[in-house]
Amino acid sequence: MAASLSHTVLPRPEFDRPVKVLIVVSPYYSDIANGLLSGAKAELEAAGAAWDVIEMPGALEIPTAIGISDRRSSFDGYVALGCVIRGETTHYETVCNDSSRALQLLGLQGLCIGNGILTVENFEQAAVRADPDGQNKGGGAAAAALHLIALGRKWGSQSKGIGFKPQGQDTLMAGDPDGTTSA
Template sequence: MAGHETHYTLPRPEFDKPVKLLIVVAPYYKDIADNLVAGAKAEIEGVGGSWDLVEVPGALEVPTAIAMADRQSNFDGYVALGCVIRGETTHYDTVCNDSSRAIQLMGLQGLCIGNGILTVETRPQAEVRADPGAMNKGGGAAAAALHLIALGRKWGASRKDVGFRPKADDILLAEDKNGSRTA
């Protein structure tokens, strides 16, 4: 059973400047969502970070809220939380695939997002995964976001003239017949 496997967990990242994350949760299954949020909060506070929390109606709205916050606010990263339990229709597949795809696309654009939207077959599977004392997937999602923030700060801290990025004064837009630069 997956609940009994052991996995390697990276040590918590350390930050020299404060981090602030937005936790976006779909509380459709309120007790499960509350446990996911508790795990995420504890992980963020464990590195000295702060968080804000917003609730959205369902898992499909989580990526939209993150995109809105990214355009209109100043968060370092995001934690996506919710739970989708397989039902009798294919709606489960749509919600799982589309919410995950949207989160992944935003991540590929540079957002630091930990995806803790549970996609499970049964409620007991969700309960053990959400429980901060068991699998703690909320804490894991927050840890993922924190590690991505740390990576972004590490790589974004020093700007070197490498690759194909020209220096600003070396950009030549056009030349006239006499070799003079024109814009």
């Protein structure tokens, strides 16, 4: 049983500048969502991060909401929270796979996302995972987002160069050989 296995929890990252995180939650199973949300908020507050919460109808809408928010706001990271419980149809596989894949693709584009969308066989499994005093998967998703934000800030100012532009060299515009602009 997975609950009896021990695992390593990384130390909480520390930040020298404020951190703002958007929590995107689907309250489809409201008891589960409330547990996940409570754990995520507690983890963010312990790290000194500010947070906002928006709700989406289901797990499939969470990645789209994060993508829209990233294009139109200034959040440092995101926490995706929800729950998908296996039913009698293949809809479970579609929702699990597509929401996870979309979050992963957003992450590969550079977004700092902690994935706390539970994919479980039954309500009891979800309740154990969502409980802030149990497995606290909401807190774990928030911690993952914080670690990604810290990594992005650590390496964010480094440049590998673009095209023929050597690393660390400023870009000069045509007709402006010394880099200054004339008014």
